[in-house]
Amino acid sequence: MDAAIASAVEVPGVPPLDDLREWLGHLGLTFAADLVKEELHEAVRLNRAPHEVLGRLLRGEIESRDERRVRTALKLSNLPGGTTLGNFDFAFQPGVDRRQVEGLATCEFVREHTNVLLQGPPGVGKTHLAVALGVRAIEQGFGVIFYRLEEMLHELRRDLGAPPAKLRRRKCFSASLLIVDEMGFEPMDREQASLFFRLVSYRYQRGSTIITTNKSVKDWPGILAGDEAMTAAILDRLLHRCAVLNIRGRSYRLQEIEQNMNP
Structure with a gap:
């Protein structure tokens, strides 16, 4: 030959x-x-x-x-591995609107600089859905960065005195899609709340943000240093163009514990 x-x-x-x-x-x-x-x-x-x-x-x-x-993008994104929409158990969590999730999976919300808010108690799959949407966005060519809220606030505080031009190069400012996980587990102090407000204000209509939280938005003043005026300003920007998923269902983690206790 x-x-x-x-x-x-x-x-x-x-x-x-x-x-x-x-x-x-x-x-x-x-x-x-x-x-x-x-x-x-x-x-x-x-x-x-x-x-x-x-x-x-x-x-x-x-x-x-x-x-x-x-x-390469998955490695740089900080996204937890092995999480996709394909392994999300919609049957276990019937309260999740599958059609809405599949609509978000087209990533049109990223193109339109729309945000996503995933609300619900611990263990219902909020982080799984957020990460899976992040994977889809990477597959479609968007820049994605994932943070636990505490980690992101630590990074923002470290850059507190940095010039605006340097801040804008940080991935949490510049990424097409920012995913902030576990908002509400710990309250912010006033400085942290101010840093978070600066981030949200900069990203407003420039990029998309997914936030997972165990708190209803009416409880956010308690997260944001008790500052109702700042909370209103943050929510105004986040919710202006936002898809909201309220997940009310059983905890995957509790189910696994029960299965291990009763094999």
């Missing part, structure tokens, strides 16, 4: 196979460089047209690059 390929390409004006591999590698088309020999084998065997061979190599290169991009 190598002889057949050689006879097919070693004609005046047609570069040798080794040169093709070298040139593809030089252009950064590593997938195509690795597969060009195999594709030419198949082209000779199946009598494929030249444009079909080129199309298969380019399509494979694009798919390979997309896979590498997604893997």
